[in-house]
Amino acid sequence: MSETSSSKNDGDKPPGQRLKRFWRVAVLANIKDESQPKPEGVPPDAFADFDHIETVQSIQQAIETDGHETKFLMADENLPYALQEYKPDICFNIAEGLGGDAREAQVPALLEMLRIPYTGSRVLTNAIALDKTLTKRIWRDRKLPIAPFQEFSTGDEPLRPELKYPLFVKPAREGTGMGVDMNARVENETEMRERVKYVIQSYQQPALVEDFLPGREFTVGQLGRPDAKRFSRHHEWYDPDGFHRLPILELKTEKSATPGIYSHAAKAQQLGEKGAPEYICPADVEPELAKKLHHLALRGHLILSAIDVSRVDFRLDTDGNPRLIEINPLPGLTPGYSDLCLQAAAEGTRYEDLILEILYLAAGRWELLEPRDLPPMKKRRKK
Numbered sequence: 001m002s003e004t005s006s007s008k009n010d011g012d013k014p015p016g017q018r019l020k021r022f023w024r025v026a027v028l029a030n031i032k033d034e035s036q037p038k039p040e041g042v043p044p045d046a047f048a049d050f051d052h053i054e055t056v057q058s059i060q061q062a063i064e065t066d067g068h069e070t071k072f073l074m075a076d077e078n079l080p081y082a083l084q085e086y087k088p089d090i091c092f093n094i095a096e097g098l099g100g101d102a103r104e105a106q107v108p109a110l111l112e113m114l115r116i117p118y119t120g121s122r123v124l125t126n127a128i129a130l131d132k133t134l135t136k137r138i139w140r141d142r143k144l145p146i147a148p149f150q151e152f153s154t155g156d157e158p159l160r161p162e163l164k165y166p167l168f169v170k171p172a173r174e175g176t177g178m179g180v181d182m183n184a185r186v187e188n189e190t191e192m193r194e195r196v197k198y199v200i201q202s203y204q205q206p207a208l209v210e211d212f213l214p215g216r217e218f219t220v221g222q223l224g225r226p227d228a229k230r231f232s233r234h235h236e237w238y239d240p241d242g243f244h245r246l247p248i249l250e251l252k253t254e255k256s257a258t259p260g261i262y263s264h265a266a267k268a269q270q271l272g273e274k275g276a277p278e279y280i281c282p283a284d285v286e287p288e289l290a291k292k293l294h295h296l297a298l299r300g301h302l303i304l305s306a307i308d309v310s311r312v313d314f315r316l317d318t319d320g321n322p323r324l325i326e327i328n329p330l331p332g333l334t335p336g337y338s339d340l341c342l343q344a345a346a347e348g349t350r351y352e353d354l355i356l357e358i359l360y361l362a363a364g365r366w367e368l369l370e371p372r373d374l375p376p377m378k379k380r381r382k383k
């Protein structure tokens with residue numbers, strides 16, 4: 001895939017806050033190359049989390065509407081050289097990384113080493129969030145509601161008594177529904193052992209076994225941090241705590257390619273296509289449940305030290321209580337398709353504004369922006 005480069009004029013936003021007239025922004029991504037055969041021995045859904053070049057182009061276009069120069073840099077072994085040559089002011093990072101036990105942290109680690117500013121969460125959060133077992137151990141320690149779970153490294157470990165069938169088996173360190181299909185739900189010991197061994201062998205990583213959560217499924221997106229308003233292009237979006245809660249998205253998967261499961265096969269379908277889930281946003285939920293989901297999503301984000309943007313996935317348990325499944329500090333950003341983009345669209349936020357917001361929040365952290373002076377907070381009257 002060749003690199004694309006483009007620049008635009010200064011855009012129509014007053015660059016008053018920017019310390020430079022425009023930024024050189026490198027968009028970093030791993031791209032799906034469907035023309036190449038997959039290497040031998042990888043599972044059928046390998047590289048499913050990589051992006052299409054069109055997503056990168058959409059991000060570039062969104063950033064250019066604000067007057068910046070952009071360039072796509074492939075997040076592969078040549079990235080260190082490409083960065084040194086392009087010398088970006090900041091990187092917009094959507095790179096999934098190239099393997100190992102914390103691939104989503106590879107690019108942030110490189111950028112930290114080269115001291116180049118970048119969007120979103122830093123190394124530790126990206127590393128831990130990719131590992132669903134570690135994430136759940138941390139959340140459990142802070143008393144967040146999660147399903148009972150156990151990690152299997154060999155497949156021969158005795159099953160802990162608190163886990164009750166049906167169970168759900170998935171690779172501990174994948175995303176985009178990889179390794180999740182109708183056989184992920186297991187009803188008994190034989191099925192569980194078979195699936196665990198399949199996951200360990202095919203995905204070359206531990207298998208995470210959890211209680212099967214039979215209830216409704218939601219995903220909750222959030223933007224911001226306590227000082228977000230000082231750097232945001234839309235300070236009116238943010239609640240007094242500095243966070244913007246996007247509308248809750250419900251995934252209805254009963255009629256999808258994998259009924260009841262938001263799998264890779266279901267996610268791969270375009271909206272409205274046969275086999276795709278129904279995406280309901282804003283979800284039709286009681287205000288109390290909505291409040292709980294937003295509260296838990298933000299707790300999950302903060303406990304893992306996620307920065308500026310994330311999406312937290314939930315399912316309801318047998319009693320109808322939400323349980324956190326996982327957090328995505330690098331949520332998909334394909335316009336009109338990725339969950340976070342659907343959530344933004346549902347509240348009337350333009351794709352360009354979502355992308356620029358992620359960029360500006362990062363720019364504020366890396367001192368590319370002068371913080372905005374905000375009018376003093378109105379004092380609350382005591383009742």
Ligand SMILES: Nc1ncnc2c1ncn2[C@@H]1O[C@H](COP(=O)(O)OP(=O)(O)OP(=O)(O)O)[C@@H](O)[C@H]1O
Binds near residue numbers: 211212214328
């Ligand atoms: N314990 C569980 N009980 C029931 N279903 C589950 C459970 N864990 C996961 N699932 C189903 O599998 C899907 C994928 O799981 P999960 O969100 O952990 O993986 P992912 O591949 O990282 O997702 P993403 O695409 O959001 O990165 C969920 O959306 C849900 O439908």
Ligand SMILES: [Mg+2]
Binds near residue numbers: 313326
């Ligand atoms: Mg998920």
